[in-house]
Structures are given as C-alpha cells and as structure tokens.
Amino acid sequence: MTSxxxxxxxxxxxxxxxxxxxxNPPALQVFESxxxxxRMRAEFRIWHIENDLFYAMFERSAEGKQKKVIRVDEFPIADQGINSLMPKLLAAIKAVPVLAERLFEVGFLATLSGEMLVSFIYHRKLDLDWEQAARALGEQLDISIIGRSRGQKLVVGNDFVVEKLNxxxxxxxYKQVEGSFTQPNAQVCQHMLDWACSVAGRSDKDLLELYCGNGNFSLPLSLRFSKVLATELAKSSVHAAEWNIEQNQIDNIQVARLSAEEFTQAYHGEREFRRLQEARIDLKTYDFDTVFVDPPRAGIDxxxxxxxxxxxxxxxxxxxPDTLHDNLTTLSQTHRITQFALFDQFPYTHHIESGVLLEKI
Structure with missing residues (x-):
C-alpha cells in the first residue's frame, strides 16, 4: 500500500x-527523503500552564485567524537525536526554576555526527545564575547552549555545530552557525552534493559559484575544477565558508564577499570593489567554463x-520551481536542460527543491 x-x-x-x-528536459531524477x-532543525514554543510547561506548536483554524495550541511530546520528522533529547531537556528545565522562568522558545540544531546546539529565548534579562545553571545543564546533557533575550546573547559552549557529510x-x-542558513535535511543534502558533483564532471578550467553560503557545495565541487571563486554577501556565511575551507584542507577556493549583482558589475569592469582587493582576488586570473547557482526563493536578477x-x-x-521556470525563459535562449532532478528536502510540504544542468546550445 502506498504511504x-x-x-x-x-x-x-x-x-x-x-x-x-x-x-523538453530529460527524464527526472528523484531523490527521496x-x-x-x-529534519536537523526544530523550534518549539514553551507553553506555561499553572505549574507545568511543555513544547508547543500552533495550528491555525479553518478561517486562518485563531491558533490552537498543540502539545508536542515527540516530533517524528526531526532527527532522532532531537527526539531523544527533548524529554530529558524538558525535565531538566522544569527542575531548575532559573532556566524555566519566562522561557519563551527552544530551538534545536543537530548533526548526523551527533553534535547538538540548543537555543533558549526568554522574555527576561539573563544573569549569572542563569549562566551557571545553563553551564551545568550543558555538561549534564553534553550540548552547547545559547541564551537569548532582548539585547543579550550568552553562549555556553559553541554557537555552532560541526556537521560531517559524505x-x-x-x-x-561544515561549521553550521546558529541562526545562519543550513540545509535542514542533511541526508537529502548529501544527495544534492553527489548530484552536483556528478553532473559537473571534471574540468581543467574554473568554477564560478554565486550565493555560496557556508560553502556547502563549494567544498566537494572544488575537487572537480582547477579553481573555484565563490561569492556570498552575508559576513557570517563568509566566515563559516572560510573556516570550512581551512578545516577541509582545500587550497583552490577563494571567497569574495559580493552579492551576485555586485559580482556581475565587477566581472564586466563596471565597478571596482575594495573587498576584492583586500581578499587578493584578481578576476583576470580565472578561466571559467561553469557557473553554479543556488539563489534565494526570488530567483536570479x-x-x-x-x-x-x-x-x-x-x-x-x-x-x-516557479522562479526557476521564469529564469529559464531567459536561459533557454542560449542553453538546454541536459540533467533534471528533484530533491525532496521538505517532505509533507508543498516545497520542491530541484536542480538542472544547462549546457550551451
């Protein structure tokens, strides 16, 4: 019977x-979840009632106005490590009033390799008593903790986890920093990285990557090209990408802190950027034959x-897929789709992650 x-x-x-x-694409390759x-990330409200508290999510009414509180004791779509930690963490919070007082939200960031970072958001100022209690909790459960309230961020352990992908x-x-974008479905992410490397083949020329984030695709793709120039605007992602490059001992990637629009201007010689000079990046030294893009939902300008x-x-x-389809209106004038894939990053939702390889006509 079909599930x-x-x-x-x-x-x-x-x-x-x-x-x-x-x-007229080729046969669709499908990568299931x-x-x-x-899911390697999960966030829950903490619902306080009388002398108890529990994890909660909300369900909108049919009219879309009122929200119904749903108690969450387990979360099957989340990583097994998150599910195992949830009851232990809740019991520990309940046992220590300074951790429970005006706690508003808890977020989990897990890895396939077993690391765990838990963030606590409060509606009150955090003090030394909280920090001492959080430190004891972190040692007890072997987790890193971040405490947040308005204008405060207290880190107990690390503010990142290190994921390992094959x-x-x-x-x-990969360093994955709390609050920064990471692929939520690590197992499907591995399929995406495998697919990208497979369709890239091997080239003695260079790769341009736009919207590189923390270097998720940059690292494995670097083994397929002579050099890689990766661009990203967000400072936190640039720093994570540089850390990842160093930790993986890869020496043929440079990261430019530019948006896609800024790179286009620099590439055409319309603007000079001090950021390129400071990073000692000379665009004239690159011989690109392939470009890799993983843009935001709005697509490409x-x-x-x-x-x-x-x-x-x-x-x-x-x-x-809607903005990909729109972008193909332009790209199909010069290129044709030679590989076509669906990656089910977000099961049980309408969201679709897809990939195409386009080659010049």
Whole structure:
C-alpha cells in the first residue's frame, strides 16, 4: 500500500514534470527523503500552564485567524537525536526554576555526527545564575547552549555545530552557525552534493559559484575544477565558508564577499570593489567554463541571468520551481536542460527543491 509520503512525493513529481515539459528536459531524477527523522532543525514554543510547561506548536483554524495550541511530546520528522533529547531537556528545565522562568522558545540544531546546539529565548534579562545553571545543564546533557533575550546573547559552549557529510567517498566537515542558513535535511543534502558533483564532471578550467553560503557545495565541487571563486554577501556565511575551507584542507577556493549583482558589475569592469582587493582576488586570473547557482526563493536578477548566458555550463539548484521556470525563459535562449532532478528536502510540504544542468546550445 502506498504511504502518505509516497503519494505526496508523486504529486510533486507530477507537478514539476508538467511545469517544465515545455523545456523538453530529460527524464527526472528523484531523490527521496527518509519518511521520518530527517529534519536537523526544530523550534518549539514553551507553553506555561499553572505549574507545568511543555513544547508547543500552533495550528491555525479553518478561517486562518485563531491558533490552537498543540502539545508536542515527540516530533517524528526531526532527527532522532532531537527526539531523544527533548524529554530529558524538558525535565531538566522544569527542575531548575532559573532556566524555566519566562522561557519563551527552544530551538534545536543537530548533526548526523551527533553534535547538538540548543537555543533558549526568554522574555527576561539573563544573569549569572542563569549562566551557571545553563553551564551545568550543558555538561549534564553534553550540548552547547545559547541564551537569548532582548539585547543579550550568552553562549555556553559553541554557537555552532560541526556537521560531517559524505560526498562521493570523501567526508567533508561544515561549521553550521546558529541562526545562519543550513540545509535542514542533511541526508537529502548529501544527495544534492553527489548530484552536483556528478553532473559537473571534471574540468581543467574554473568554477564560478554565486550565493555560496557556508560553502556547502563549494567544498566537494572544488575537487572537480582547477579553481573555484565563490561569492556570498552575508559576513557570517563568509566566515563559516572560510573556516570550512581551512578545516577541509582545500587550497583552490577563494571567497569574495559580493552579492551576485555586485559580482556581475565587477566581472564586466563596471565597478571596482575594495573587498576584492583586500581578499587578493584578481578576476583576470580565472578561466571559467561553469557557473553554479543556488539563489534565494526570488530567483536570479536580470543582469545576472545575462551573465550566466555567457558560460558553457550552468548548474542551477532551486528552492522555488516557479522562479526557476521564469529564469529559464531567459536561459533557454542560449542553453538546454541536459540533467533534471528533484530533491525532496521538505517532505509533507508543498516545497520542491530541484536542480538542472544547462549546457550551451
């Protein structure tokens, strides 16, 4: 009998196949998610009632106005480590009043390698008593803790976890900073990285990567090219990417703190950026034949699309098939889809993560 997950996945397959049929793509490759314990992040409100408290989420009414409080004792879509920790953490919080007082929200960030970071958000100022109690809790449960309230951030342990992902026979380590974007479904993320490396093949030329984040794709793709220039605007992501490059002992990646729009201006010689000079990046030393893009949901701006049209190959990972479809209106003028994939990062939701390899006509 077909499971609810398989039925919903088939709906996604049917939708994206129909949506992109006009571009005549090859057969769709489908990368499924585990049906349970796939999500490496989870956030819960802490609901206080009389002398008790519990994890809570909210369900909107049919009219979309009122919210119903749903008690959460277990969360099957979350990583098994999160589920194992949830009751232990709640019991420990209840036993220590300074940890429970005006606690508003708890967030979990886990890794496949077993590390755990827990963030606590409060509606009160945190003091030394809280910090001492949090330190004892961290030692008891072997976790790092971040306490937040208005204008405060107290870190007990680390404000990041280190994930380990296996891609085509090699292990890569990634610093994942609390509050920064990371792929929530680590097992599907490994499929995405494998797919990107497979379609990239091997080149004696260079790769341009736009929107590199913490270097999630940059690290494994660097083994496929002579050099990689990766761009990212967010400082925290740039710092994480640089840490990841160093920890993985990769020496052919440079990271430029530029937006995609800024890189386009620099590449065409329309603007000079001190950030490039300070990082000792000389665009003239690169010989690109491939560009990798993983843009935000809004897709790619018109000027950057025109830039992409000049590359022999485009590897495009998309978290929004609608904007990918729109962007292909431009890119299909110069390129054709030669690889097409669906990655089910977000089971039981309507969200679709997809990938295309575009090669020049």
């Amino acid at each position: 609810p997950y398989q039925r919903q996945l088939q709906e996604k397959i049917d939708r994206i196949s129909a949506q992109f049929a006009a571009y 585990p049906e349970q314990h796939y 891609v085509q026979g090699r292990e890569f380590v 018109d000027d950057t699309l025109k830039l992409l049209q000049g590359f022999e190959r485009i590897i495009y990972i998309s978290c929004n």
